[in-house]
Amino acid sequence: MELIIYPTNRLIDYATTDSEQTGRQKMEYKNISLAFEGEIGILMINRPKSLNALNIETLKDIQMGIQEVKEHPEVKVLILTGAGEKAFVAGADITEMKGMNSLQAVQFSKLGHLTLRMIQDLDRPVIAAVNGFALGGGTEIALACDFIYASENARFGLPEVTLGIFPGFGGTQRLPRLIGKGKAKELILTGKTISAEEASQMGIVNRVFPQDSLMGETKKVATQIVANGAIGVRLAKMVMDTGFNMDLEEACTLESYAFGIGFATEDQKEGMTAFVEKRKPNFKGR
Ligand code: CAA
Numbered sequence: 276m277e278l279i280i281y282p283t284n285r286l287i288d289y290a291t292t293d294s295e296q297t298g299r300q301k302m303e304y305k306n307i308s309l310a311f312e313g314e315i316g317i318l319m320i321n322r323p324k325s326l327n328a329l330n331i332e333t334l335k336d337i338q339m340g341i342q343e344v345k346e347h348p349e350v351k352v353l354i355l356t357g358a359g360e361k362a363f364v365a366g367a368d369i370t371e372m373k374g375m376n377s378l379q380a381v382q383f384s385k386l387g388h389l390t391l392r393m394i395q396d397l398d399r400p401v402i403a404a405v406n407g408f409a410l411g412g413g414t415e416i417a418l419a420c421d422f423i424y425a426s427e428n429a430r431f432g433l434p435e436v437t438l439g440i441f442p443g444f445g446g447t448q449r450l451p452r453l454i455g456k457g458k459a460k461e462l463i464l465t466g467k468t469i470s471a472e473e474a475s476q477m478g479i480v481n482r483v484f485p486q487d488s489l490m491g492e493t494k495k496v497a498t499q500i501v502a503n504g505a506i507g508v509r510l511a512k513m514v515m516d517t518g519f520n521m522d523l524e525e526a527c528t529l530e531s532y533a534f535g536i537g538f539a540t541e542d543q544k545e546g547m548t549a550f551v552e553k554r555k556p557n558f559k560g561r
Contacts, residue, residue: 284329301320308321312353312382313501318341320355320357322358327359327413328368329367329444330371342393350403352404354404354417354497355407355420356406358479358555359406360407361407363417363429363500364413364416365386365411366411366412366435367444369438377392388445390416391418391445394420402420402493402496403423405480406425406427410431415442415444419449423481424480424489425489429470429483431473431475432462432468436464450462452519504542504545505558506540507543510536510537546558
């Protein structure tokens with residue numbers, strides 16, 4: 276039995292039998308599942324009895340899940356979703372938060388931030404497939420993804436003020452950056468929830484699908500991304516995220532250097548040769 280220490284200081288047991296059989300180490304999670312379908316990873320938050328609410332254990336499971344994806348370079352896109360048909364994530368776990376003192380609340384918020392940051396910083400696109408309630412921490416974790424698709428029954432909102440608190444997993448920061456301060460303040464200060472369609476009109480959600488086709492449609496888009504040069508996709512994500520908080524001139528300089536790195540790859544040669552030869556490129560991700 277091998278023990279590995281992760282940044283969360285949690286010790287993880289690896290199932291030796293799985294690793295012996297497959298050559299890969301199989302992680303064991305309590306509140307998430309992680310599946311690999313070819314080059315697409317699917318991380319499902321799985322606590323349906325609590326509508327997939329984010330307690331400490333679940334946040335740590337998500338961190339380990341992201342870490343596992345990092346260890347699988349063949350995975351080119353990650354889809355983040357929730358178990359069941361009712362909820363994506365109904366927020367941070369209120370029963371766990373109820374008894375927290377200030378210091379514990381700071382630590383809980385920081386744990387949420389670290390977890391969402393790991394999602395945001397994953398060097399591959401992450402698509403949120405929001406299949407039901409995405410409230411509080413649910414909207415916040417979706418906002419940490421690169422973009423959001425939703426089912427028709429999904430509902431979004433940051434209802435924390437109705438609990439006597441306010442959003443603590445980045446909602447006060449990521450939402451204004453995405454939709455502007457005025458619209459974000461309206462949502463956060465009223466605590467009202469909105470439909471997937473309204474979220475789409477506000478620019479929170481990219482596309483809305485009937486619930487039974489959400490995963491299929493999300494996988495189709497993931498497959499489109501997978502077919503592209505993986506290094507170009509990663510660089511584009513990095514430049515967009517890093518450049519977003521820089522002034523335009525510095526961000527464009529960053530873009531130029533990252534653009535140049537793309538020309539040191541086999542994929543650039545293959546992509547442009549394939550265009551000239553009028554055939555489909557066969558990208559290798561190197
Ligand atoms: N935390 C803990 N448990 C939760 C939960 C949450 N956020 N949301 C739902 N649950 C539990 C319920 O307590 C209930 O458990 P029991 O069956 O043991 O009673 C179960 O999930 C089913 O929920 P409901 O019976 O309430 O289902 P409903 O269909 O009547 O309502 C809902 C669904 C509208 C999503 C409602 O559950 C709800 O309002 N949930 C809380 C939403 C919320 O306020 N989220 C913000 C949390 S605070 C936060 O996220 C802070 C932050 O930024 C870090």
